[in-house]
Amino acid sequence: MLTVATGELAEFKGEEEDKIGLVSTHAYALLQVRDVLGLQLVQLKNPWSKLRWKGAYSVHDTKRWTPELRKTLAYDQTGAMQHDNGVFWIDYASLQRFFQGVYLNWNPQLFAHNTSHHGQWPKRSQGDTGDDSVNVGRNPQYGLTVNVSGGSPAAVWLLLTRHTMSKDQGRDDFLTIHADDTSRKVSSASEIKSVSFTENIQ
Numbered sequence: 488m489l490t491v492a493t494g495e496l497a498e499f500k501g502e503e504e505d506k507i508g509l510v511s512t513h514a515y516a517l518l519q520v521r522d523v524l525g526l527q528l529v530q531l532k533n534p535w536s537k538l539r540w541k542g543a544y545s546v547h548d549t550k551r552w553t554p555e556l557r558k559t560l561a562y563d564q565t566g567a568m569q570h571d572n573g574v575f576w577i578d579y580a581s582l583q584r585f586f587q588g589v590y591l592n593w594n595p596q597l598f599a600h601n602t603s604h605h606g607q608w609p610k611r612s613q614g615d616t617g618d619d620s621v622n623v624g625r626n627p628q629y630g631l632t633v634n635v636s637g638g639s640p641a642a643v644w645l646l647l648t649r650h651t652m653s654k655d656q657g658r659d660d661f662l663t664i665h666a667d668d669t670s671r672k673v674s675s676a677s678e679i680k681s682v683s684f685t686e687n688i689q
Contacts, residue, residue, distance in 0.1 A: 488516070488592045488593070489516075489517040489589065489591055489592075490515060490589075490592070491514070491515055491529075491588065492512070492515070492588045492590065493509055493510065493586050493587060494511070494512065494586075495512060496509060496510075496585065497511065506541065507541055507585065508538060508539050508540045508542070508575075509538075509585055510535075510538060515531040515533055515586075516531065516532040517529065518530040518532055521560065523556070523559050523560065524556055524559060526578065528544060528560070528577070528579070529576070529579060529582050530574065530576050530577075531575060531577060532572075532574045533574075533575075536572050537572070537573050538573060539571055539574070540575045540581075542581050543577070543580075543581055544577060544581075545576070545577070546564060546575060560576075562576070598644070606627055623665065623674065624672070624673070628672055630670060631643070645666075647663075
């Protein structure tokens, strides 16, 4: 299950929640991601089953919803206007502007093999930001070997999570995964030779 969440919307000058149709610090279910007719559109659902986006490609946007676009997405705009069920389309640029995070959830029981490792990575000094854009030598690094019989391809899922104890903890930090195809310890970000993934990991 994929969800996206807004941050504090008060930062958008003059654009209050009721004007844009979004709720501050609120999660929305991601129903569809479509690349059609040169457009990148996402369909979301407010779990409250009411209150919808009022911007570009919203239900009331009669300018952008061309007959061709409605047909391609099988979108009944007239019917959608009659009942607010919390489902709406939004363009990718607006998603990036108004939403703060993307969250992926899955059931670990679906995997035949899984392992979990918990650790701590404290900041070394008061001025240490943890920025690994240059030096990654201090970062925790792990090796992974996958043995597959018959040379068949194998899917590997990596999940990096932060354990927070309070609402404000970790707000100024970030998490990321770098994957490299070497078996040695990497000290510089320029040494990383990224492994190709089916899905991008950021």
